[in-house]
Amino acid sequence: MAKEKGRKLIAQNKKARHDYTIIDTYEAGMVLTGTEVKSLRQGRASLVDGFVQIDGGEAWLHNVHVPEYSQGTWTNHSARRRRKLLLHAEEIAKLDSKSQETGHTIIPLALYFKDGRAKCEIALAKGKREYDKRQTLREKQDTREAHRAMSAARRKQRAA
Structure with missing residues (x-):
C-alpha cells in the first residue's frame, strides 16, 4: 500500500x-x-x-x-x-x-x-467578549458588501 x-x-x-x-x-x-x-x-x-x-x-x-x-x-x-x-x-x-x-x-x-x-x-x-464578536461579524459583512459592490461595478463597466 x-x-x-x-x-x-x-x-x-x-x-x-x-x-x-x-x-x-x-x-x-x-x-x-x-x-x-x-x-x-x-x-x-x-x-x-x-x-x-x-x-x-x-x-x-x-x-x-x-x-x-x-x-x-x-x-x-x-x-x-x-x-x-x-x-x-x-x-x-x-x-x-x-x-x-x-x-x-x-x-x-x-x-x-x-x-x-x-x-x-x-x-x-x-x-x-460579546461586542468583539459582533464587531468581527460586522467587519466581515462590510467587506463582503464592498466586494459585491466592486464586482457589480466591474460588470457594469464591461457591459458598457
Whole structure:
C-alpha cells in the first residue's frame, strides 16, 4: 500500500475562530490507540468543548470526542478520554507560560492526517467578549458588501 501524502482533514472547530482571538498556532502529534486511529480514518470526531491543558511538562487534549470504532471489541477506547499531545519542550514551556495569563487558553482548531500520521492543530487563544464578536461579524459583512459592490461595478463597466 502506498504511503498517504498531503493533509486529509478529519474535524474542524469552526466556532473557535468566532469565540476566540487566535494568537498563535501549533501542530502537535497525538498518542492514540489503534481503534482511535481507525475511527478517525472513518472521518468521525468532534472538537466542540475541547481544550488543552499543560500538566507536569506534558500537553493533554481533553473533551475531544472520538467515537468508538464500530468493529472494535473489548479493546475499544473510551470516546472522551484525555490524549497526550506531542510537542517540543520549548513549545510546551511557551504555551504553559502564555496560558497562565488572564483570559488565555489553548484550544484545538483541527484534527487531520498529515502523511499518514494523526495531527492536531492547536492554538493559543484569548476569549472574545460579546461586542468583539459582533464587531468581527460586522467587519466581515462590510467587506463582503464592498466586494459585491466592486464586482457589480466591474460588470457594469464591461457591459458598457
